[in-house]
Amino acid sequence: MSFSWSRVGTWVVAFVVGAVYGVAGTVAQAFMLGWFPLGLVLATVGVVALLVAVRLLTGDRWTALAAGLGVMVATRVFSGAGPGGSVVVPQAAEGAFNPGIVWTIIVPLAATIVIAWPESLPRMAARAPESPDAE
Numbered sequence: 001m002s003f004s005w006s007r008v009g010t011w012v013v014a015f016v017v018g019a020v021y022g023v024a025g026t027v028a029q030a031f032m033l034g035w036f037p038l039g040l041v042l043a044t045v046g047v048v049a050l051l052v053a054v055r056l057l058t059g060d061r062w063t064a065l066a067a068g069l070g071v072m073v074a075t076r077v078f079s080g081a082g083p084g085g086s087v088v089v090p091q092a093a094e095g096a097f098n099p100g101i102v103w104t105i106i107v108p109l110a111a112t113i114v115i116a117w118p119e120s121l122p123r124m125a126a127r128a129p130e131s132p133d134a135e
Contacts, residue, residue: 011066014054018070021050022107025071026078026088029103040099044106047071051114061115068111075107 025047031039050071055064079089079100089100 007060007062010058010060010063014058014063014066015070017054018050018067019074020070021047021067022071022074023078025103025107026075029099030089032099037097037099037102040102043103044110047107048110048114051111055114055117064115065111068108068115071107072111075104079104 025043028039029037029043031037051064051067054067055061058064081087089103091098091100
């Protein structure tokens, strides 16, 4: 792999796009529709789709890593208390379901799986279709 400024630019763009998805996911993950964590599900689907799309479209693990790091950095930055003391990802009561904790675990796990996925999967040998006359 040789050095190329276009590759570095691609990594920077992937990091920024990942950060945008990370901010959106971190803010949205707390939305609950009754008992169902709709925000967490939609945020997870969006981030996984982003990482898979970046990996498939570029064919580069490093670009997917940059997008994953962008999501993780944004999640980390927006998970803490803000300057006014507000918290985007609050701690749940003892024993209660906390989508924020699940979100902080799913993001690095999804990034790891997408980045570690093999370049090509072994395929089954193609078989010739059988003719209707063969018995």
